[in-house]
Amino acid sequence: RSMATAARSSLKIGMLPADGIGREVLPAARAAILALGSSVPKPEFIDLMAGFEYFTRSGTALPDETVDALKNECDCALFGAVSSPSKKVIGYSSPIVALRKKLDLYANIRPVKSVSVDPAVNPVVDLVVIRENTECLYVKQETQVVTENGKEARATRLITERASRRIGDMAFRTALTRPRKHVTIIHKSNVLSITDGLFRETVRSVPGLPEVNGRYGDITIAEQLVDSAVYRLFREPEIYDVMVAPNLYGDIISDAAAALVGSLGLVPSVNAGDSFVMGEPVHGSAPDIAGQNIANPLAAMRSAALMLRHLGYGEGADRIENAVDVVIREGKVLTPDLGGKSKTSEVVDEVVKRI
Ligand code: GGG
Numbered sequence: 001r002s003m004a005t006a007a008r009s010s011l012k013i014g015m016l017p018a019d020g021i022g023r024e025v026l027p028a029a030r031a032a033i034l035a036l037g038s039s040v041p042k043p044e045f046i047d048l049m050a051g052f053e054y055f056t057r058s059g060t061a062l063p064d065e066t067v068d069a070l071k072n073e074c075d076c077a078l079f080g081a082v083s084s085p086s087k088k089v090i091g092y093s094s095p096i097v098a099l100r101k102k103l104d105l106y107a108n109i110r111p112v113k114s115v116s117v118d119p120a121v122n123p124v125v126d127l128v129v130i131r132e133n134t135e136c137l138y139v140k141q142e143t144q145v146v147t148e149n150g151k152e153a154r155a156t157r158l159i160t161e162r163a164s165r166r167i168g169d170m171a172f173r174t175a176l177t178r179p180r181k182h183v184t185i186i187h188k189s190n191v192l193s194i195t196d197g198l199f200r201e202t203v204r205s206v207p208g209l210p211e212v213n214g215r216y217g218d219i220t221i222a223e224q225l226v227d228s229a230v231y232r233l234f235r236e237p238e239i240y241d242v243m244v245a246p247n248l249y250g251d252i253i254s255d256a257a258a259a260l261v262g263s264l265g266l267v268p269s270v271n272a273g274d275s276f277v278m279g280e281p282v283h284g285s286a287p288d289i290a291g292q293n294i295a296n297p298l299a300a301m302r303s304a305a306l307m308l309r310h311l312g313y314g315e316g317a318d319r320i321e322n323a324v325d326v327v328i329r330e331g332k333v334l335t336p337d338l339g340g341k342s343k344t345s346e347v348v349d350e351v352v353k354r355i
Pocket of ligand 1: 082084097280281282285
């Protein structure tokens with residue numbers, strides 16, 4: 001679904017590069033949008049602070065000014081990547097997880113599609129993961145106690161009917177826009193019968209809701225346990241069209257699917273709510289390659305396109321996506337993750353030339 005294109009004289013885009021290669025790939029997204037000229041309203045980029053590095057300087061990973069600017073000044077946003085530490089750091093909390101909740105960006109939409117395919121060697125992949133973005137284990141309610149047997153840690157996993165219904169609705173709406181119109185519900189309700197059971201039943205019930213009014217009648221529905229879904233994703237990815245999943249499974253499945261199309265550096269996403277959208281490459285901050293001008297900028301450029309499409313600027317989105325596809329297909333100017341020798345900046349120039 002695209003948000004209706006408001007008559008805008010300018011397009012205000014909040015830019016949150018955050019950490020690591022986020023700072024190298026967000027300028028690529030900006031260059032792609034600027035190359036569109038009059039296909040979109042005049043873009044205005046608003047630089048905003050967030051991230052672990054910002055936390056080490058300021059004591060907060062997501063300042064109130066950033067959230068206020070996104071809510072009150074911006075039409076949409078682009079987020080780069082964040083280097084959240086693997087160990088608890090007092091006072092730190094992931095800014096991307098917080099942003100998704102604060103802006104109610106309840107759906108993380110992650111299309112994964114192979115561009116240049118030799119079916120004898122590579123599988124044909126054309127799927128979209130619709131990941132619930134606000135709950136599951138990402139509510140981050142963790143506790144630890146010390147018992148006579150040592151430490152004991154617990155995490156709360158939240159699944160609600162409301163969130164499951166709206167992510168289900170997003171999955172069915174997405175399926176309507178695709179040729180195959182097929183939704184696979186991912187769960188583990190043979191073990192987690194209450195939480196995943198609620199997710200599965202609620203998503204399944206969406207086509208029958210009175211307000212849906214039969215719109216999803218042409219959509220076929222399948223379901224799959226998450227472990228077997230990963231197995232089948234690697235064996236026969238062509239069976240999947242729209243995969244809808246609770247937060248953690250969706251996060252894992254979309255990274256796994258990225259492996260089938262050549263690189264995590266190719267896969268874009270949008271975090272979407274009913275009134276705001278934020279593009280974000282699926283990859284992380286990759287501290288091992290940060291600052292070397294070798295990060296793949298294509299996922300960020302595609303995320304800009306997805307964001308524009310969501311806002312109703314389909315022509316601009318097509319121009320960016322087609323240019324990216326041509327550069328991948330030609331295979332001459334690619335970053336090292338795709339077997340190339342080119343720099344980030346060279347790939348950006350190559351795409352921009354074709355926009
Ligand atoms: N662009 C995706 C990204 O930044 N991934 C890293 C990530 O999600 N880290 C976990 C977190 O900060 O919540």
